[in-house]
Amino acid sequence: MSVANHVDHAPVVSESKGQAERDRLRMMMLIRRFEERTYQEYTKPGQKIGGFCHLYSGQEAVAVGIASIFQKGKDYLINAYRCHGHSLALGMDPRAAMAELFGKATGCSKGKGGSMHFFQAEVGNLGGHGIVGGHIPLGLGTAFAQMYKKTGGVTFCLFGDGAINQGTFNEALNMASLYKVPAIFIVENNGVAMGTQVARASAEPELAKRASGYHMPYRAIDGNDIDTVIAEMNEAAQRGRRGEGPTFLVANTYRFRGHSMSDAMKYRSKEEMEQAKLRDPISLYEIRLREKGLLTDEQADAMEEEVAEVVADAVRQADVDPHPMLEDRFNDVLAEQYPLQK
Ligand SMILES: Cc1ncc(C[n+]2csc(CCOP(=O)(O)OP(=O)(O)O)c2C)c(N)n1
């Protein structure tokens, strides 16, 4: 990512100052590189990735912002099918992620889940769900368990703007508020459900207001600004941890790729996409860190190179890893074989 010459007199950058910020930037870069490489691997001749595949490019600030405050082993994150970014942000090994896309036994779901079903139960990453809105009641359930068992954990339940028109959304939010469960319901509003624009699907186009009937705090936030995401998620998580109930946040963002791999994006104009690129969450954060004196050109270039190599290594490894064994086809498909945190 080159943001050349926007600071004429770059401040001196100390080694450790800003390390946390640079780690966040690196993670956003890693996710972007992972997704773009996935696109290449999916579309090239001799394609080795199959099945549905939904890329997260453009929305990285939401996942990395949440991961910045997520308490591993205590909190839960449950998600729809656009789940590569969140999984990497929560610390999934890129090899395990790429191997899953290649359908290999070394994948995070042992090669049986694919793109839509990335899981890492031991850190609280509960996937990866393909039915639009289907996992929202599950997020209500895990938050209820956290409250009931007094774990102090919260559930980050993420879904798209299309999912809030499902009955499950409305049923789950009502019950979540009634029981005051520690959930944060997060819409990643990329403006479209496949190709259907929000205004054509939601009678109330200001999506945050959709929670007003459920007596919980709600807010629309800039989902491309990672600092905003962190601040808002933190406030919502604190509410949950204090036993004050759920929060509804609409993170406004944009996806740079099509809905899935077969989408030519005819519903988008060139102008719209050019405008969106100006608000690329990675460029925005890079600029901010340079202005604060927390990032040099050399550091940014080194990070780009390093994440490219991490992803290239993941692809090389996935390519040679073994496929699942036929005799394992019925193993690991039952929940009791993956006990959640006590
Ligand atoms: C119940 C159900 N209906 C329809 C589909 C087909 N479908 C898959 S993704 C999608 C669009 C969802 O859009 P949104 O919730 O905005 O998420 P995004 O893809 O933008 O991240 C649809 C209709 C599905 N998977 N499940």
Ligand SMILES: [Mg+2]
């Ligand atoms: Mg959407």
